[in-house]
Amino acid sequence: MTEGTKGLIFIGDGMGGRPMSEIDGRTTIEAADTPAMDRIAREGACGMMDPIAPGRAAGSDTSHMALLGYEPERYYRGRGPFEARGVGIEVRPGDVAFRCNFATVDGRTVVDRRAGRISQEDDIEQIVAAVRDNIETIEDVQVIFKPSVEHRAALVLRGEGLSHEISEVDPHSPGVEYWESRPLDDADDPEAAEKTARILNEFVGRVHEVLDDLEVNRRRGEIWERQKNGATDDEEIIMPANIVLPRGAGTAVQLEPLKQRYGLNAAMIVEVDLVRGLGEYLDMNVIEVEGATGGMGTDEIAIARAVVEALEDHDFVLANIKAPDLGGHDGDCEAKIAAIEKVDRAMDHVLNYLDFSNTTMVITADHATPCSVMDHAGDSLPIAFFGRGTCPDDVSSFGERACSRGIMGHIRGMQIMDVLLNMMGRGDKFGA
Amino acid sequence: MTEGTKGLIFIGDGMGGRPMSEIDGRTTIEAADTPAMDRIAREGACGMMDPIAPGRAAGSDTSHMALLGYEPERYYRGRGPFEARGVGIEVRPGDVAFRCNFATVDGRTVVDRRAGRISQEDDIEQIVAAVRDNIETIEDVQVIFKPSVEHRAALVLRGEGLSHEISEVDPHSPGVEYWESRPLDDADDPEAAEKTARILNEFVGRVHEVLDDLEVNRRRGEIWERQKNGATDDEEIIMPANIVLPRGAGTAVQLEPLKQRYGLNAAMIVEVDLVRGLGEYLDMNVIEVEGATGGMGTDEIAIARAVVEALEDHDFVLANIKAPDLGGHDGDCEAKIAAIEKVDRAMDHVLNYLDFSNTTMVITADHATPCSVMDHAGDSLPIAFFGRGTCPDDVSSFGERACSRGIMGHIRGMQIMDVLLNMMGRGDKFGA
Known part of the structure; x- marks a missing residue:
């Protein structure tokens, strides 16, 4: 167990998509201009991620539970409690x-x-x-x-x-x-x-x-x-x-606090009450950011700054920018691409201000919200691990098809915390 | 949930194989001339599929159960009941x-x-x-x-x-x-x-x-x-x-009807009583095709025509051509290649007559029957998803090694229905 290392999971909400003819058969991530995420993919370890299982569409609530290592099949009790907790x-x-x-x-x-x-x-x-x-x-x-x-x-x-x-x-x-x-x-x-x-x-x-x-x-x-x-x-x-x-x-959810489960002093920076409620249940430090509106006009740099700041006195941060999901639900490719570019600007800031000799970062989505579906879909999502403890592959851009050729293969949401903790040098050994 | 979309799983029975020196180190699928399946791979989303789990050889019965989403470990009660039900x-x-x-x-x-x-x-x-x-x-x-x-x-x-x-x-x-x-x-x-x-x-x-x-x-x-x-x-x-x-x-099998489980009005077009029996248990419409003999001389175009026709008034069809398995059991590479080319001609017909803006198709095998083994083997099988809801990758031919580089990664038989329903726009969302 290594003390002092940091972990960050950064979620572009609903960012995953499907090829659309109106953007030349590309997905919205593929079509967006994402120099920061491309650098993360190029210098990091890529793969595909199924929040629950291949083909199963996840909600934001069940997906974030799985991403944080709390099995939704076991612990999920409906959305109401998260929403209620999220508003206090x-x-x-x-x-x-x-x-x-x-x-x-x-x-x-x-x-x-x-x-x-x-x-x-x-x-x-x-x-x-x-x-x-x-x-x-x-x-x-x-x-x-x-x-x-x-x-x-x-x-x-x-x-x-x-x-x-x-x-x-x-x-x-x-x-x-x-x-x-x-x-x-x-x-x-x-x-x-x-x-x-x-x-x-x-x-x-x-x-x-x-x-x-x-x-x-x-x-x-x-x-x-x-x-x-x-x-x-x-x-x-x-x-x-x-x-x-x-x-x-x-009904009320009984979840072991994140600190107790992983020994991580953790913060959450998100824009939707639903996920915020999960953070409260996990006893994470739920940080409010001025300018984080949860809408298309959200201040992504304010969010990125808050992430960098939070990692100064926390071991782990989960962050989520909601905007891409809105574009997907509206079936508006252009808006979704703009939202993904917002996420990329946040990633650029994070790349510039964090020390990755000491920090492992994950960028992915919580589910696909393809513009062609206008709702959550069960497609596999691109994921990239960057920084400390990663084994870079030869994927050179961030996106569905590029990441599918990465070294991480296809992993499940429930495995991300184990992979991240391993890269952070904070995993437990099973056996001797 | 999208109404009106269609799904097709097409099985080349025992079609999977291993490299053989007598066909220049290729598998029988790789050696066969399969323009239709190659097109499906080129324009579709490819991967590898383990009917049960990596390395586990499946029977036709347990494999088809898994492909339809009925966990064999939980529901399988021996082959006898399927065979008996298959003969009425x-x-x-x-x-x-x-x-x-x-x-x-x-x-x-x-x-x-x-x-x-x-x-x-x-x-x-x-x-x-x-x-x-x-x-x-x-x-x-x-x-x-x-x-x-x-x-x-x-x-x-x-x-x-x-x-x-x-x-x-x-x-x-x-x-x-x-x-x-x-x-x-x-x-x-x-x-x-x-x-x-x-x-x-x-x-x-x-x-x-x-x-x-x-x-x-x-x-x-x-x-x-x-x-x-x-x-x-x-x-x-x-x-x-x-x-x-x-x-x-x-002993008698208790299986929830397919319609009840997935809301799909489903038909089955197969040549062996064993699988037909499974279809009867699932309350699928088991359609007999004149000329479908289950042998090497079967009329693959009659089968393909029946599939196209069945999809006019069903949401979902599972079809199986038995011939490749026979070649494998006999250790006869040449016969198995000819049988795989039969499957390809059926796929060509299907490609020409279905509307893939509305239909998602899966082509795969239920198990490998390598000519070198002359029995079922537990090798991973090539799989390709084609049509509605798929994200094409850069695999350019159908076969074991080509498909292993596809976007779908390695999936299990039990996941195919979830993936297919997601592509069809008929999946359920878990959470909110």
Whole structure:
């Protein structure tokens, strides 16, 4: 075991892709101008990485769990707890946690699942306050509700005899009615599932009643009417956020702190509450960076600076830039390429400011979000290890096809921490 | 989840091989002229595939189970049930099923394990009728016996207190006495195993009595005597089929239907009862093709046409051409190369008639049957994915060494369905 060495995992969120004819049969990583990542590939050890297993599409949550060595098949309990923890709600054993969207409905019909990606902070504040003031408990269950960024929020139900084994409320597409939650057929505790579904449906109904009538939503509704009729040239779409749609029910997660598992004093620098929640569960030092917006306009240099700084007093940092994933979800190749070039600029900064005689760095993605799929896909992802303890191969650029010829072969997400610790000189010997 | 996309797995049975000096150190795939498969490799995503795990030789049954995503270690219950189901015998819980050969014995000594690969249908009919008429039950156990193709047949024992944990009767080589079946030492239910072995030995003895005396066999014996003495120039060897040698005892298999597991409306187009039986267990639409003989002379274009047609009203097809395996078992490089070129002609047809903007195709083998081994071997197999959702690499021909440099790396049989579904846009996301 070597003291004093450093490790960095840098994730370009959803950065993996597929060949697209509109960019000459290249993937977005291949098409992007990425001198820093190409140097990392050229001087480092490359390979392909499957976050879960070949062909299996991972969520950001399950993928980051695997990348940090916590087996998702064993530990994953749904997205809700991570989202809730990410916004600062402690999820206790027995709680059921949900991620939520502010949405726009007409009667029961979903008009927009994100209330026009509501981002007006003053409005959100009033909407959240109305929910909180009016719905503190339902039956004997405490209701804890907190906003995240934009249209996102988290809900925790706390009380006796609750279960996460209930069906979704959010229908995941507009133009249809939102669903009644029901106990799952194979629920372990049908009575608890029945109670939880009932309370959740009551919550959704009461939220709608409270919000539909709210002054701020009446005003937003009027703007929306004018926008629909083309009577304005507003850049932002304003819709009433007159309901909350919960999904991803999950229970408290029991994860061994990262420090305890690996002996690493660790920090996390990420832009999404979901992954931040995982960091909180792992007792990592979750560092906020000014200018890290989680959007296309995020300040990647501020993130890179924070990474370099964090490695001064931590052994290990996991960092994630969200932007590439957004381009992939929107099916916007150009935006995704620009986002990947943002990641590259962050890597350039990191290359210039870290001491790689002492530091091992990994650059990869948490999953593919191909522009042709507009959702997560199960494709293998390029990965490159750089710096201390690596065995450089003859791959000369970073990308899907180039890295597939690298020395690391195909590895799984669950193996990355072992490989990294080995390169850092901090691995354990199995046997004597 | 994308509706309307199609998937095809095309298997060249036993197509994998090893370098042979007689074909200039090439494998049979490498030596064969395969323009269609080379195009698939050139325009597709290549790799190597281990049906079970590196170095482990698979049977056709266990390999096809894995290729379809049903873990053989968990679900395999012996070959018998597949063979029986493949010839149309329903194998019920409690039944013990066997695959059988018609064979030629002199006393207890096996002269030929396949009765000269008996193929005279009229003779087989009389032989089967004699077995059936004379042996309907043994003790309290019902005997169900049905022929398959050529020298192959299936036997099911149905009654109380039976077990598959018994030793083989077929000694697997000529020139030795056939064996008495015995309960396995570690049988879970020794009494049931004792009873089953006793009934099976009684069946074999009575079959021999019945068949040895049969008119058709006396005639076949006379021809065989003349053939042995070189007194004829018949092309076909005719031997008396005077016994049935059972092997591969197994019990009923419980497999979740393929449609239920993957949501795919699926068909199977194969030439061997064993694999057909698996298709029946999975509730796939098992399609018979006129001219698909399972032999060297099979009509590969008829098979390819049937595949194209099946994909019109199915989401997924698994197809298998048996011929390459026969060449491998016979140690006949030339025949195996000719058989591989047959598979290639089928692939050419498929390439010309399917819409690959919408369809993902996999070409591979279920196991290696190297001519130098003359049996299944555990070598890794070339695999190529072609069409929708693939990321083409720079492999330019189909074969063991060429594909080993492909983007897919080394994958396992159990991963193929996940990878294929991902390319088809029909995979599930794990996490959020």
